[in-house]
Amino acid sequence: MTPAEFHYDGITVRGVTLAGEETYVVVPEMNVGFDVGRCQRDLLSIDHVFLSHGHMDHAAGVAYYFSQREFVDNDPGHLYVPELLVEPLRTLMRVWADIDGHVPASNIQAAAPGQDIEVRRNLIVRPFAVNHPCRRHDRTVVQALGYAAIEVRQKLKQEFLDRTGPQIVELKKQGVQITNRVEMPLVTYCGDTTAGGFLDHEFVRDAKILLLECTFVDPDHRERARVGNHMHLDQLREIIPKLRNERILLTHLTRRTMLSDAKALLREAIGEKQAERVSFLMEHRRRRGRPRPVPTPE
Ligand SMILES: [Zn+2]
Numbered sequence: 001m002t003p004a005e006f007h008y009d010g011i012t013v014r015g016v017t018l019a020g021e022e023t024y025v026v027v028p029e030m031n032v033g034f035d036v037g038r039c040q041r042d043l044l045s046i047d048h049v050f051l052s053h054g055h056m057d058h059a060a061g062v063a064y065y066f067s068q069r070e071f072v073d074n075d076p077g078h079l080y081v082p083e084l085l086v087e088p089l090r091t092l093m094r095v096w097a098d099i100d101g102h103v104p105a106s107n108i109q110a111a112a113p114g115q116d117i118e119v120r121r122n123l124i125v126r127p128f129a130v131n132h133p134c135r136r137h138d139r140t141v142v143q144a145l146g147y148a149a150i151e152v153r154q155k156l157k158q159e160f161l162d163r164t165g166p167q168i169v170e171l172k173k174q175g176v177q178i179t180n181r182v183e184m185p186l187v188t189y190c191g192d193t194t195a196g197g198f199l200d201h202e203f204v205r206d207a208k209i210l211l212l213e214c215t216f217v218d219p220d221h222r223e224r225a226r227v228g229n230h231m232h233l234d235q236l237r238e239i240i241p242k243l244r245n246e247r248i249l250l251t252h253l254t255r256r257t258m259l260s261d262a263k264a265l266l267r268e269a270i271g272e273k274q275a276e277r278v279s280f281l282m283e284h285r286r287r288r289g290r291p292r293p294v295p296t297p298e
Contacts, residue, residue, distance in 0.1 A: 005286035052191025053144035131196030
């Protein structure tokens with residue numbers, strides 16, 4: 001499937017997202033990716049990838065990601081995953097030794113709610129718990145995670161705004177704290193989830209771009225949404241007015257509903273005004289440009 005591509009205020013959101021088939025999203029300007037899907041080429045140049053949960057449509061490409069990174073002589077990158085998935089995924093890499101004969105270098109690290117991960121100076125990713133419990137085979141429940149990419153800036157405090165350059169330098173010399181730390185949530189990805197308390201976080205509802213799942217839109221699919229801990233359009237209708245995001249991109253639509261039908265149902269449910277900022281990620285066509293050369297494995 002051709003990846004969708006969305007542009008807003010200097011930020012690109014590119015990916016594929018269809019329930020049960022594949023979900024991954026990359027933000028190339030930030031060098032950040034959310035979920036792996038089947039590991040399409042888009043992901044290979046991304047050094048920081050954040051896995052929301054272990055369902056196959058989100059995680060199938062993990063081994064392939066590391067193998068392809070090695071093939072193009074890239075370092076393994078960083079894959080951050082819910083803590084309870086670290087060991088199973090490391091085991092998966094070892095099992096590949098019995099199949100492939102070679103295990104690529106990998107780098108799998110635990111992500112935990114509230115423990116910020118620094119991607120680069122001025123950019124952190126904050127994991128948070130969402131409402132999509134998944135049971136491992138041993139019945140352990142793994143809580144799925146969402147991730148917020150947050151720009152961090154130091155802003156001059158109000159009381160120093162009228163000072164001259166030399167005065168500021170002098171204050172700094174005296175060790176005066178002249179700046180405040182300001183967080184600007186840019187892109188927040190909620191993975192798979194039904195509605196829940198996570199929607200109250202400022203870095204969720206104030207993010208410039210929010211990626212929120214809406215798997216089911218058809219009135220006949222309410223029960224499916226409930227059983228699978230997924231969002232239904234009925235819930236979304238209640239939630240949207242409380243969100244302050246400039247743009248909301250809906251992900252993970254079921255294959256049971258055509259995108260054109262889903263768009264019509266969405267518009268009907270939330271109204272024309274809200275529909276100006278809310279859309280399905282898969283509606284957005286990729287801009288034509290030069291294809292990037294990527295070597296093909298033998
Ligand atoms: Zn899932």
